[in-house]
């Protein structure tokens with residue numbers, strides 16, 4: 001067993017799991033993956049073996065259990081500070097944006113669940129979802145390129161699942177926001193996660209939305 005393990009859900013659907021996994025692969029860390037298929041009778045008991053919070057992802061770092069995707073990213077940044085931009089103003093803004101993603105965009109997350117195997121899905125976009133999309137477009141339009149603050153970092157890991165949702169449900173982007181989404185989807189670690197998601201056989205009916 002390696003010093004680091006990451007407990008995650010199905011790669012096709014578990015957007016919160018993707019975030020720290022992406023940062024860890026980007027950093028080139030060696031770690032064991034413990035995959036817990038979601039939405040099964042045994043899921044809650046399997047997750048409870050790793051965290052009392054009942055949710056994945058969970059990082060196990062030399063016996064220390066860290067849960068909540070943003071807390072895991074912060075924990076990784078203790079040893080890999082390059083996950084945040086160096087200038088204090090940029091670091092503050094990156095942290096604000098990462099926290100905004102972690103706490104917000106509930107309408108978007110509910111209406112457009114991550115589903116990597118699906119494409120060309122049509123869903124009705126209601127006002128609250130449209131407002132979330134508009135806010136994300138505005139954040140992404142300020143990307144320094146290729147990522148929000150230049151090199152890939154924790155804030156980009158937080159937004160990566162949204163780029164897949166926009167692709168799955170055909171949300172159009174333009175200019176810098178479009179280039180940023182393309183850079184996220186093309187990150188080598190992101191391509192690897194997507195390939196592994198496509199190879200999974202588990203399906204979760206309530207995550208399959210749209211026609």
Ligand SMILES: N[C@@H](CCC(=O)N[C@@H](CS)C(=O)NCC(=O)O)C(=O)O
Nearest residue numbers: 009014015016038055056057068069
């Ligand atoms: N705020 C948490 C959210 C984690 C979360 O909702 N994880 C989902 C999977 S993506 C989960 O564990 N669901 C448990 C279940 O479906 O039983 C985080 O940032 O890590």
